[in-house]
Amino acid sequence: MAALIADLREYIGINDVFVPEDAKYKSAAWTTNLDHPSVPVVLVTAKNTEDVINCVKIAKKYGVKVAAKSGGHGWLNFCLPNGGLCVELNTHMNDVKIQGETAVIQPGAFLGKVYKEVDQHGLAVVGGWCSAVGVGGLIPGGGWSLLSRRLGLACDSVTEIEIVTADGNMIKASTTENSDLFKALRGGGLGNFGICVSFTVKLHKMPPKITYATYEFGFERVPEIIEFFSTFYLNGEANKNEHLTFYLSVESNNLDDPHIKLMGVNTSHDLSYAKSYFLSLSERLKPIDPKDPSVDSYPDFIGNAGGPIRESQSYLYTTTGYLAGEIGQGVIKAVVDAFIDIPKEDGVTVGWGLDGMGGQVAVEPDGGSTFAYRNAKFMIGMLMNSEKGPIPEKFKIWADNLQ
Secondary structure (H helix, E strand, C coil), X not given: CHHHHHHHHHHHCHHHEECCCCHHXXXXXXXXXXXXXXXXXXXXXCCCHHHHHHHHHHHHHHCCCEEEECCCCCCCCCCCCCCCEEEECCCCCCCEEEECCXXXXXXXXXXXXXXXXXXXXXXXXXXXXXXXXXXXXXXXXCCCCCCHHHHCCHHHHEEEEEEECCCCCXXXXXXXXXXXXXXXXXXXXCCCCCEEEEEEEECEECCCCEEEEEEEXXXXXXXXXXXXXXXXXXXXXXXXXXXXXXXXXXXXXXXCCCEEEEEEEECCCCHHHHHHHHHHHHHHHCCECCCCCEEECHHHHHHHHHCCCCCCCEEEEEEEEEECCCCCHHHHHHHHHHHHCCCCCCCEEEEEEEEECCHHHHCCCCCCCCCCCCCCCEEEEEEEEECCCCCCHHHHHHHHHHC
């Protein structure tokens, strides 16, 4: 490996090539999840596309696995190839350039930064729902957000991608150039086709403020609230109002009884209508300790909801799935029974969540997409968190059985 590292330092520069013994290696190799430890033999903080090209060519020369890291938010830490080369993009390659209603975004930009910069122009980018996610990992995988029912997935707004392929060449992909690759990178390109170094995306008009409300209910109301959620998306107001979306979660901290939360977000310009809707919904659902709806800018809301940039590390376990139809009584009973029998362990928190799909998510964009779940009605997610140590195996078995 000495020859590999020597070549990297010659072509990249000694100030951007790190091995595990270097002080800057730990910071550059940061990821959210501690539960999948992996140690690249060398890490490069790429300054530009030329550095990425050199990394790929040198890795190929020595037969070393190479992976890109744009944010470090992927739960399984695929961005840190054990014994391989990590091309870290967040340190230097994080620019956001706005050109009218289009933005050119480098892969290392955190979503929180992107949201704030485009918001200054009264615009929004379809991204994700956590400010600490890097663009380079989000967009090729699809990218669901609270704007998706109105505007589609993050990958649907992309008009051009620059990518360094496995042979070390930088090429462009769009509807008119390398169109097959462009289609593959919109929803099916999580690192398999190369290292994306630039995304050109359409921006969308956004009101200065959005309205949102959070409701909490006791565990005994889980069936009722899940049924409301399902009805809203399949037979109710979701069909009439793509500005309105909900997120539902059943949560347990293993100390208190489980509870259920419902968050509603309305991105309509009509704030008075949005407020009155949430107030009337509160009257109807009668949550614990009802509060008035909140109003905030979209970037500030995402920052508060999704956590700060580079949030603290912890041990995580997650599963994800999709439902093509209604949330039937069998699903509801499985959730209730699982949380009644949830394992007990101090320090482990568990959340089972539902997101609504539909709307523009179901519409394939011009140029196509390889996102496999466009016709799904719901996305199901399970997240376990422990700050005291690895997630015990009994919790993983419990989560897998429920999912």
